[in-house]
Amino acid sequence: MLSIEGLVAGYDRLEVLHGLDLAVAAQQAVTVVGANGAGKSTLCRALSGLIKVRAGSIRFDGQDITHASTSARVRAGVIQVPEGRQVFPQMTVLENLALGAFVHGAPRDADLDPIFALFPILRERRDKHAGMLSGGEQQLLALARAMMSRPRLLILDEPSQGLSPKAVALVADAIAEIRRRGVAVLLVEQNLALATAVAQVAYVLENGQSLTHGPAEDILSGSLVADSYLGH
Ligand SMILES: Nc1ncnc2c1ncn2[C@@H]1O[C@H](COP(=O)(O)OP(=O)(O)OP(=O)(O)O)[C@@H](O)[C@H]1O
Ligand SMILES: [Mg+2]
Incomplete structure (x- = not known):
């Protein structure tokens, strides 16, 4: 579904990414791990069109989107939840969700029902300001808002950031369920518990290149990952 070849960006x-290769199959969750500064967020930005690709190619569903605009990618179903969640604290949960639906027009109850089925806590909090939610709830809101955009590929940049282990487990469950509903996931994560719970395939990124990849359970339990976290 997603195929990245020789990606150069910075x-x-x-120059941060020096010829990165990566693939995500339909209905698959792929995690990208690597030390701070390895280029994980840069990869996310290049995928969603926030920074320009200098060389290489990005194909999505057989379509070349290497130089497509951000809005064209969103329309094609490439949706990113950026680092730090970025929900709007002064807006209600419902208003935040409406922003996610903006790509398709105003949200209807028909759109909200499956979202609330996936995130029941958000139904309870629907009229609360997002800023009043816990960190875990805000991350669930960020995921729910992305789901309102009807993603085919969801790009998540460190959704565990700043969350308690209990909140991480809730977020992991939500992401796993999103994938089971047929959305492919590219998950950048430093939290191995979350990455292991969600992903089938893992890539280790080092110095802007993919060092290795394979089945998530093998890669994430391997010594290479321990080394890359230690910054070797
Ligand atoms: N907006 C920017 N302008 C200039 N340089 C940047 C910018 N964002 C990141 N960089 C640099 O690009 C390199 C890769 O950063 P990136 O944010 O992609 O790493 P990361 O793997 O996401 O790290 P982290 O785990 O800390 O989130 C770093 O050297 C960083 O300093
Ligand atoms: Mg980052």
């Missing part, structure tokens, strides 16, 4: 004079 910022001004800094």
Whole structure:
């Protein structure tokens, strides 16, 4: 479904990704792990079109989206939940969800029902300001908002950031269920518990390149991952 070949991207004079290859199959969750600064968020930004691709290609569903606009990618179903969640604290849960549906017009109850079935806590909190929610609830809201955009590929940049182990487990359950509903997932994660719970395939990123990849359970329990976290 997603096929990245020889991806080169960066910022001004800094090249961060130096020819990255990565693939995500339909209905699959792929996790990308790697040390701080390895280029994980840069990969997410290049995929959603927030930074320009300098070389290489990104194909999504057989379509070349290497240089497509951000909005064209969103319409094609490539939806990102950025680092740090970025829900709007002064807006209600319902208003935040409406923003996610904006791509398709105003949300109807028909859109909200399956979302609330997946995230029952958000139905209870629907009229609360997002800023009043716990960190875990805000992450669930960010996921729910992304689901309102009807993703075919969901890109998640460190959804466990700042969450308690209990909240991480809730987020893991939600992501696993989203995948079971047929959405492919690209999960950038430093939290091995979450990555292991969700992903079938894992990539280790080092210095802007894919060092290795394989079945998530093998890669995530391997010494290479321990090494890459230690910054070797
Ligand atoms: N907006 C930016 N402008 C310039 N350089 C940046 C920018 N964002 C990131 N970088 C640099 O690009 C490199 C890769 O950063 P990136 O954020 O992709 O790493 P990461 O793997 O997501 O790290 P982390 O685990 O800390 O989130 C780093 O050297 C970083 O300093
Ligand atoms: Mg990052």
